[in-house]
Amino acid sequence: MPETIFGQIGAAITVLICAFALLKGDEPERIGGSVYALGWFASMLVQGDGDLYHIQWGIFYLDLVLLAVFGGLTWKSRRAWPVWACAFQMLAVMGHIMNMTDLRPSMNAFYTVANLAAYGVLVSLAVGTFWAWQDRRAAGLE
Secondary structure (H helix, E strand, C coil): CCCHHHHHHHHHHHHHHHHHHEEEEEEEEHHHHHHHHHHHHHHHHHHCCCCCCCHHHHHHHHHHHHHHHHHHHHHHHCCCCHHHHHHHHHHHHHHHHHHHHCCCCCCCHHHHHHHHHHHHHHHHHHHHHHHHHHHHHHHCCC
């Protein structure tokens, strides 16, 4: 679990956006929100807290799964937000690949890119959910 105040704020933002996607989104937003929430919980289970300066293989595989899901949503839905989510998720995966190929940026840079990519995915999910919700309201379905 998040131990610092910044981790707790990030956790609250993640939970709120995923809940918003599940409650107000259409099928693509619900899939994206639920997969992101599951990946977030799974990443807390598989990360090695004592091994911050080496490749986190479990996190890498989870990021690949998220990339595949957002890629599938991009391919199958007519929405714009999965494209953005897929692009931000690809940044996170490329950060892992840079560490694997020994093009080592500082670990602070890697964690900064990973965190900003995660917030980029969350913002694109929130915007997509908001527009899906507004489209349903404009059509009189809600």
